[in-house]
Amino acid sequence: MTTIAAVSANFTRDLDQNYALITDLVSRARARGVDFLVLPEAAIGGYLSSLGNHGDTRRDAAVSLPPAISLDGPELARVGAIAGDMLVAIGFCELAEGPDGTPTRFNAAAVLDGSGIYGNYRKVHQPLGENMSYASGDGYGVFDTPVGRVGLQICYDKAFPEAARVMALDGAQIIASLSAWPAARTATAEDLQQDRWTYRFNLFDSARALDNQVFWVASNQSGTFGSLRYVGNAKVVDPGGNVLATTLLDSGMAVADVDIDGTFAAMRAGMFHLRDRRPDVYGALTEIAVTQGDLAHA
Structure with a gap:
């Protein structure tokens, strides 16, 4: 059996607070x-204090941005x-060389333990002006770890199947989805x-687990930060889309014991969504460009 925990907690700009909370x-x-x-996403240094056209998402407003x-x-x-011998996935603001060779900020995550980093990821899908503060990533990786093959996503990524x-x-067996997901603004x-x-x-958490018949581990920020009020609801979901454990709105950990190989064997014995795909009819997914205006007139 493998024991997995998804965290709902509040992380701020105060790195000492972050490390103390991680230690606890x-x-x-x-x-x-x-x-x-x-x-969660941005567990080192906190997330943006607002989204959209609210000033603090400007690239030149460095004082409000998390440390890179x-x-x-x-x-x-x-x-x-x-972490020691415990595998941990964590979100942070990464400073790295961008495509043009200049220092660039990315909304990033890594999976690691005391022996080192097994893999890292830069958020691809950016909502509500986040691109004013971060550059976007350009791909998805899956990493071999002591608990199996793990993929990383960040927040809005989960809206894209x-x-x-x-x-x-x-070959991902577990997808860790790290978020700073707030309540609706209106x-x-x-x-x-x-x-x-x-x-x-x-809904996205259960759907993505079931779509792909994988274990889905969703962490999230909780409480408030700036103008954002987070919704918590960290959870562990099995490959059938069933929520095994959740924090609901509270801070804390959703913990579940899972049999990865046994569950895959049972879930994929009959209906196996990856095997039963029809890639020959999916060409339009990448060939057709759809704009918001196109959709409004559809």
């Missing part, structure tokens, strides 16, 4: 025998030291568990 979460996870702990760190810097090394599918086809529900953005967050 790892300690609690270790006490429960967790093998793989998935922390490199893959080989001391920040991730410290997380690895805290192609993103999860390409990782499932590359007409927010009084009960956040009933908010329409909470509903979408949860």
Whole structure:
């Protein structure tokens, strides 16, 4: 059996707060025998304080942006030291050379333990002006780890079925989806568990797991940061789309014991979505460019 935990917690610009919280979460996870702990998007340094045209998403508003760190810097090394032999996925703002050779910020994630980094990912799909603060990634990787083959996604990526599918086809057994997913900005529900953005967050998690018959581990920020109010709902979902454990709106950990090989054998014995695809009729997925205006007049 493999024990997986998805975290819902609030991370800020205060790195000392971040490391103290990570240390506490790892300690609690270790006490429960967790093998793989998935922390939220921007767990090092916090996320943007607002989205859209609100000023603080400007690239030149550096004072409001999370600290940018490199893959080989001391920040991730410290997380690895805290994790020890526990596998951890974590989100952060990466500083790396961009396509034009200049230092560039990426909304990034890595999967690591005390022995080093197994793989890293840069967010591909950017919502609501996030491109004013980060450059986008250009691909999806799947990484061999002590718990199996793991793929990484960040937040809005989960709205795009192609993103999860390409990782499932590359052998992903577990997809870790790290988020800083807020409630709706307008007409927010009084009960956040009933908010329409909470509903979408949860629906995407179950749908992507079932689409691809993989284990889906969704972490999320909780509480508030700037103008954003997060919806929590960290969860572990099995390849049938069933939620095995969830935090709902609360901070904490959703923990589940899973039999990866046994579950795959059972779930894929009959209906096997990857085997039964028809790529010969899917050409339009990449050949047709659709704009918002096209859709409005469809």
